[in-house]
Amino acid sequence: MTVPVETRVVRALQALVRIPTVSDRDPSRVDSEAFDRLLAELARQFPLLHERLTLTIVGTHGLLFNWPGASADRPVVLMAHLDVVPVDGEAPWQHDPFGGGIHESPTGPAIWGRGTLDDKGCVAGICEAVESLLEAGHVPAQDVWLSFGCDEEVSGTAAVEAVEVLRERGITPWLVVDEGGAIASGAFPGVKPPLGVIGVTEKGTTSLELVAEGRGGHASTPARNGPTTRIARALLRIEKAPFPASAPAPTLELMRRLAPHVPLPLRPLLGRADQIAPVVTRALLAAGPEAAAMTRTTVAATTLSGSPALNVIASTAKAGLNIRVMVGDTVAGVVEHVRSAIKDDSIRIDVIESGEPSPISPMDEAFELLEDCIGEVFPEAVPTPYVMMAATDSRHFTAISEHVYRFAPFRMTKAQRQAIHSYDEHIGVADLVDGARWYQLLIERLPA
Ligand SMILES: [Zn+2]
Numbered sequence: 518m519t520v521p522v523e524t525r526v527v528r529a530l531q532a533l534v535r536i537p538t539v540s541d542r543d544p545s546r547v548d549s550e551a552f553d554r555l556l557a558e559l560a561r562q563f564p565l566l567h568e569r570l571t572l573t574i575v576g577t578h579g580l581l582f583n584w585p586g587a588s589a590d591r592p593v594v595l596m597a598h599l600d601v602v603p604v605d606g607e608a609p610w611q612h613d614p615f616g617g618g619i620h621e622s623p624t625g626p627a628i629w630g631r632g633t634l635d636d637k638g639c640v641a642g643i644c645e646a647v648e649s650l651l652e653a654g655h656v657p658a659q660d661v662w663l664s665f666g667c668d669e670e671v672s673g674t675a676a677v678e679a680v681e682v683l684r685e686r687g688i689t690p691w692l693v694v695d696e697g698g699a700i701a702s703g704a705f706p707g708v709k710p711p712l713g714v715i716g717v718t719e720k721g722t723t724s725l726e727l728v729a730e731g732r733g734g735h736a737s738t739p740a741r742n743g744p745t746t747r748i749a750r751a752l753l754r755i756e757k758a759p760f761p762a763s764a765p766a767p768t769l770e771l772m773r774r775l776a777p778h779v780p781l782p783l784r785p786l787l788g789r790a791d792q793i794a795p796v797v798t799r800a801l802l803a804a805g806p807e808a809a810a811m812t813r814t815t816v817a818a819t820t821l822s823g824s825p826a827l828n829v830i831a832s833t834a835k836a837g838l839n840i841r842v843m844v845g846d847t848v849a850g851v852v853e854h855v856r857s858a859i860k861d862d863s864i865r866i867d868v869i870e871s872g873e874p875s876p877i878s879p880m881d882e883a884f885e886l887l888e889d890c891i892g893e894v895f896p897e898a899v900p901t902p903y904v905m906m907a908a909t910d911s912r913h914f915t916a917i918s919e920h921v922y923r924f925a926p927f928r929m930t931k932a933q934r935q936a937i938h939s940y941d942e943h944i945g946v947a948d949l950v951d952g953a954r955w956y957q958l959l960i961e962r963l964p965a
Contacts, residue, residue, distance in 0.1 A: 542671045570647070597665050715887055728835050729834045763798050772797055890962065
């Protein structure tokens with residue numbers, strides 16, 4: 518007797534959540550035995566998938582499965598990641614973050630714990646879809662690849678390796694789907710229906726360090742324009758020179774699709790958002806830091822260092838800048854902008870981390886397939902493209918595919934979205950089951 522779908526995917530996610538696969542930039546601090554157990558648990562929960570699909574291990578514990586379809590012309594990659602961020606011991610979780618228990622939530626019974634939404638829910642949903650289809654004897658119309666990274670949260674290399682494996686085999690995915698957007702309710706004030714937001718690009722993450730050097734010395738005899746002062750002045754000048762803002766095409770399309778659902782007076786305006794881009798841009802800039810970040814490259818001053826003692830003048834002062842590069846800008850352009858903003862050639866600019874924005878994936882056939890599946894499983898939702906602010910493993914896949922989309926097929930309230938990387942992360946039981954159904958439908962509807 519086969520286990521009813523509802524039971525298996527729920528039980529599987531509970532089991533995965535109970536294994537704390539926390540990743541860390543320092544490999545010696547990773548509990549590699551936990552990852553071993555997670556892979557064993559996955560094989561126990563989804564035996565057919567593990568029996569029929571070919572597995573390549575990438576990185577330490579990353580999985581790349583291949584499920585041959587009737588055709589290899591338009592291969593599809595379904596992505597998720599097995600690792601999670603740590604739990605802050607002080608955070609007021611209502612239920613054990615690694616308990617995987619089912620508890621009441623404002624939207625009904627939910628599975629509680631770290632990774633339920635980010636991103637073990639996707640792992641369970643994808644595996645459930647494949648397992649069910651294998652049980653039914655389904656052969657997908659196209660080759661299906663499952664790529665599950667083990668170090669997404671620490672910008673690791675498992676996904677990079679997966680891309681290398683696919684590139685060596687000459688595979689150009691027709692469609693890549695990773696985490697990112699969701700069926701998001703409460704995203705815009707005054708908009709009733711949830712939005713099915715599909716990330717069509719993501720900002721690049723780049724870190725710079727400003728370094729000012731000087732003589733230092735005794736604090737009793739300060740000279741003007743020491744390293745600390747020059748760093749402070751540079752930071753003020755950077756804040757006064759924001760990057761030029763403009764609402765990119767996906768944001769304008771989002772506005773246009775929202776139009777029928779906003780309060781009446783706003784409808785005509787949003788309806789022609791693409792014709793009045795400068796007005797939309799100004800409105801977003803005025804609507805607070807979150808909305809403003811949708812329109813341009815942002816710079817945040819983060820780490821600061823200088824003198825180690827109150828009576829010592831620093832001989833070196835440094836400031837870290839964390840920069841999210843908007844599609845249309847480049848890392849080289851960002852460094853140039855910072856250099857001209859600070860107007861101080863004595864300050865060195867070191868590029869610590871360089872991440873370009875991802876190209877915009879088109880809204881063609883592949884995008885429409887995602888929209889159709891959203892329409893079927895979540896008829897209440899308005900599907901729309903958007904620009905993602907956060908980074909996902911899928912950015913590496915833009916090297917081999919033009920069609921990279923970031924969407925997790927789960928209903929998420931605002932509170933649920935805020936729980937990601939925070940506390941009280943949970944996914945509705947019914948929402949998990951519907952998400953698995955969405956993945957199944959996607960595979961069933963792959964074009965011949
Ligand atoms: Zn994630």
